[in-house]
Amino acid sequence: MIKILLADDQALVRGALAALLELEPDLSVVAEVARGDEVVQAVLEHQPDVCLLDIEMPGIDGIAATAAVRERFPDTHVLIVTTFGRAGYLRRAIDAGARGFVVKDTPARELADAVRRVHAGLRVIDPALASETLVDGINPLTERERQVLLHALTGATVASIARHVHLSQGTVRNYLSSAIGKTGASTRGEAAQIAQSRGWL
Known part of the structure; x- marks a missing residue:
């Protein structure tokens, strides 16, 4: 069973994601939080295998939360699931240690598969965003x-x-x-x- 933590500040979205993932026989949502600064404590308490993090959340954003999780819990993988499919976010998320990056309109079956692949140590990137990142290049700002x-x-x-x-x-x-x-x-x-x-x- 793959244990999942969900972090999203929109309760409706969080609930829908949890319901969809719980339909899969090998996935279990063990914790849900609404703020980025609650992620590390929730990982400590529930020891999930995979964290599904939104980017724009109160407290700290999902990218900062990713870095914090990867620093303290190297065996816990992070998959960013966000409305904001921006190439710059993708690059920053990967640099922070995320194993995957998908947008929220990803079909449920593909999202469940992305969780499994990230759990297996593979990288999962939304193909359109990956192409855009290659075209736009890296963030030029210091x-x-x-x-x-x-x-x-x-x-x-x-x-x-x-x-x-x-x-x-x-x-x-x-x-x-x-x-x-x-x-x-x-x-x-x-x-x-x-x-x-x-x-x-």
């Missing part, structure tokens, strides 16, 4: 550029961003300028939106 763009996404001023990331205003402007150039945008707000749409943030 970690600092990502940080300042995340704040720019909220409309924060340079002074406010500088306070949050503990850098001088001049350094923040330099990072924003670099990010604008890499995204081909004309403003920092536009750069942040482009980066978000590509899954780079």
